[in-house]
Amino acid sequence: MRTNWLVGMAAAVLVLFVGRLVWIQGFEASALAAEAYKQITFTREVQASRGDITDVNGVVMATSVKRYNLTVNQRELAKWTHKNEADIEVGGPAEAARLTSDLLDMNEAELAAIYTGDRMFKYVKKGLLPEVWDAISSLRIAGLYSEETSQRVYPAGTVGGNIVGFVGSTGEGKAGIESAFNEQLTGTPGSRTYERSGTGHVIPAGKQTTVAAQPGDNITLTIDRDIQYVAAHALAQQIKKYGASGGSATVVDIPTGSVLALAESGSVDPNKPGATDESNRGAKSVSDVFEPGSTAKVITVAALLETGLATPKSKYTVPDRYTTSNNQTFKDSHDHEKEKWTLTGILSNSSNTGTLMAAEDLPTQVRYDYLRKFGFGEKTGIELAGESRGILHDVDDWDGRTKHAVLFGQGVSVTALQAVDVFATIGNGGKRVSPHLVQSITSADGTVTTKDAGEQTQVISKEVADQLLRMLxxxxxxxxxxxxxxxxxxxxxxxxxxxxADASGQMNDIVSSFIGVVPAEKPRLAISVVINNPSERISIYGGPVAGPVFAEVGSYALQRLGVEPSTESPKLYKEEW
Incomplete structure (x- = not known):
């Protein structure tokens, strides 16, 4: 009995053992193999190539170039040897440092210290040029490897830097188009899986698996780099001449709303954004606001013409001081005798008092409505972060003085882009087109998506728009x-x-501006020039301060675009009676 019991127990143990063996071989084999494979493989992310940003003519404004990160397997390098120039067997971290320090532009002793240790992976230096890595690779030093990466470069530098923006240390867009279209530009990363030995280095004949990265989209801007450059240069020269603190120059293609230039003083160089003051790393033309002043008189005159309260030939006797029906007194910028001006003369001579007289019967609500129609108090929708809507208080919040001051551009604030948009609307036959900076987006497969300028809104009639152009x-x-x-x-x-507003928020700064369209008979371009704080010892008036920049930029842009010169003389309205 005892013998039978022992035999039975042995048989049971044998059955269990065989069953377990069958389970391992049959059912767990694949799982164990997968786990073993994991232990001898590693996966690295393959960075997707970031899309390019180009100007309207295909000139590259931002692109990514190939770079390499040098890494070291310290264990493997410690065992490396080779014969030096004297045919002596040498190797290890010290010899590797001797051979590579000049190529890496690093101290030999410090480099040897980086190479020394027990780590299987460590960064040595990032962002190597391809030719530097090729030179290191040709030395065949076991334990030195590379990661292919990329570096964002901006060939135009400060030209358009405020528009293009820049990326941060991780490659993510931080400003401008780089930020606004970061998702489209980024693409989708891939991966590469290798088999490695016990020492941690890649097995040449081992299994490799690659998932290709999907490149980012390319973005074509409406900006013309050359017009942008001329605008920035002319602006800088005038700022220097007048001792001003800054300024902007904007050029818009009237029929399409395409922004051809958005130049600003102190624009950031995206290649080294840290070298630029933080206040200049964005696009101030769409974020900073100012009172438009006399340039907004065109809106008041448009309202008078559209409502039939006046014509370009309406006659007024204009004093240099004027008291409104609610006892608010205003004056012109300079003393003068009573002038017999038409509405055209009032606009041409930029008279505050004449504007008030002409618009005395224009209802307060209508004044507000026309400012709103021309885009005051709302964003243009430009493709840049940080756009301001400007300041246009609700009509119910206007006090007894503000309801008159808005007639000549005080008590409201706009961005430089909003200001030029008013004149683009007038030049477009009274139709408002949203300004935009992106012309098209091209995906990795070549599909081109063209930017839709959107619906045009009729703000004033074409007849009134044409009258305004003649008056201007x-x-x-x-x-x-x-x-x-x-x-x-x-x-x-x-x-x-x-x-x-100055840095403290007080309205102490001066803004001189010149805004218009050209050619007047068939408008193609709307251009605004805004200069901040010109020296009062020279001049603060928009004509002499900003006018020359308008002329220089306009002349260049017209010729570059092949716009034919005017052939007919203007038919002007009378300014006096």
């Missing part, structure tokens, strides 16, 4: 805008001198 020509020919004249082309423009 007088400003350049006979009025305050003479410095903005462009030889060979008819210009319709308005000057302005107004206030802006």
């Amino acid at each position: 020509e007088s400003t350049v020919i006979d009025g305050t805008g003479k410095p903005g004249a462009i030889p060979g082309y008819r210009v319709a423009a308005k000057t302005g001198t107004a206030q802006a």
Whole structure:
């Protein structure tokens, strides 16, 4: 009995053992193999190539170039040897440092210390040029490896830097188009899986698996780099001449709303954003606001013409001081005798008192409505972060003085882009087109998505828009805008001198502006020039301060775009009676 019991127990143990063996071989084999494979493999992410940003003509404004990160397997390098120039067997970290220190532009002793240790992976230096890695690779030093990566570069530097923006240390967009379209530009990373030995290095004949990265989309801007450059250069020269603190110059293609230039003083160089003051790393043309001053008189005149309260030939006897029906007194920028001006003359001579007289019967609500129609108090929708809507208080919040001051551009604030958009609307036959900076997006498979400019909104009638253009020509020919004249082309423009908030929020800064369209008879371009805090010892008025920049930028842009010179003389309205 005892023998039978022992035999039975042995048989049971044998059955269990065989069963377990069958289970391992049959059912757990694949799981164990997978776990073993995990232990001898490693996976690295393959960075997707970030999309390019180009100007409207395909000139590269931002691109990514190939770079390499040098890494070391310290265990493997410790065993490496080779014969030196004297045919002596040498090796290890010290010899590797001797051979590579000059290539890496690093101290030999410090480099040897980085190479020394027991780690299987460590970064030595990042961002190597391809030729540097090729030179190191040719030395065949066991234990030195590379990671392929990329570096973002901006060939145009500060030209358009405020628009293009820049990326951070991780490659993520931090400002401008780089930030606004980060998702499209980034693409989708891939991966590469290798088999490695016990020492940690890649087995050449081992299994490798690659999942290709998907490149990011390319973005084509509406910006013309050359027009942007000329605008920035002309602006910088005038700022220096007048001892001003800064400024902007904007050029818009009227029929399409395409922004051809958005130049600003102190623009960031995306290659080294840290070298630029934080206040200059964005696009101030869409974020900073100022009172438009006299350039906003075109909205008041548009309202008068559209409602039938006046015509370009309406007559007024204009004093240099004027008291409104609610006992608010205003004055012109300079003393003068009573002038017999038409509405055209009032606009041409930029008279505050004349504007108030002409608009005395314009209802307060209508004044507000026309400011809103022309885009005051709302964002343009430009493709940049940080856009301000400006300041347009609700009509119920206007006090007894504000409801008159808004007629000549005080008590409201706009961005430089909002200001030029008013004139683009007038030049487009009274139709408002949303300004935009992106022309198209091209995906990795070549699909091109063109930016839709959106619906055009009729703000004023074409008849009134045409009347305004004729009136504004007088400003350049006979009025305050003479410095903005462009030889060979008819210009319709308005000057302005107004206030802006200083660093403390007080309205102590001065803004001189010149905004207009050209050619007046068939408008193609709307251009605004805004200069901050010109020296009062020289001049603060928009004509002499900002006008010359308008003329230089306009002249270059018209020729670059092949716009034919004006062939007919303007038919001006009378300014006096």
